[in-house]
Every structure is written in C-alpha cells, then in structure tokens.
Amino acid sequence: QVQFAESGGGLVQPGGSLTLSCTGSRSTFSTYVMGWYRQAPGKQRELVARIGSGGSTLYADSVKGRFTISRDNAKKTVYLQMNSLESADTAVYYCNAERYGAPYFAWGQGTQVTVSS
DSSP, X not given: OBOEEEEOOEEEOTTOOEEEEEXXXXXXXXXXXXXEEEEOTTSOOEEEEEEOTXXXXXXXXXXXXXXXXXXXXXXXXXXXXXXXXXXXXXXXXXXXXXETTEEOSBOOOOEEEEEOO
C-alpha cells in the first residue's frame, strides 16, 4: 500500500536548484525514519538521503554538500533541497519510510528530475 506522494520534480539546468516534497498520511509519520531514493535509467534504485525521527541525517557521498533533507512532522512532509544540480542527478526520485535500514512500504509514483541544458 502506497503511503507517500512525491512532488516538486522538473527540468532544471546544470547548477540549478529544486526542492522535492514527500507527504504522508499516517498519524505515525513523525516516528518514521524517512529516506529519499532515486533511480536513473538502467540503474538500481539508490539511497540519496535519510532523516531520522529525531532529525539526524545521512547522505550519499555523491550528494553531500549539495542536497539537504529536512522534515516537518506537523505537515507529515519530508523535503529534499537540491542545489548545484548535475546531469548525474537526473533520475526519478522516491521517498519511503525505512525499517531496519530498508524501505518499508510500497513505492509511489516518484517525481522526475531532469538536469539538462
């Protein structure tokens, strides 16, 4: 059962910025460890960033210093601020709650991010 809806993707030039949003519906949202993932054509889905229920964060090496994950539990929303975008960031971006370090719920539709001049 899909639990989250992603939005905010689009076409952006290299060096540009985008902010993605992921909104949930469960009252237990604030207790979730949340992750942003991405899947580029022909590649496996990979973890981009993770935020714990207490706000601790973790980033893939490829996005450190460029991406920022944050959450607003009152809005049941997790954000991914993406700066200095590169063509290698082109992918469909997904969010999910994690349990024992792995995605837990069914995947949603994701949101497409395309970085191109």
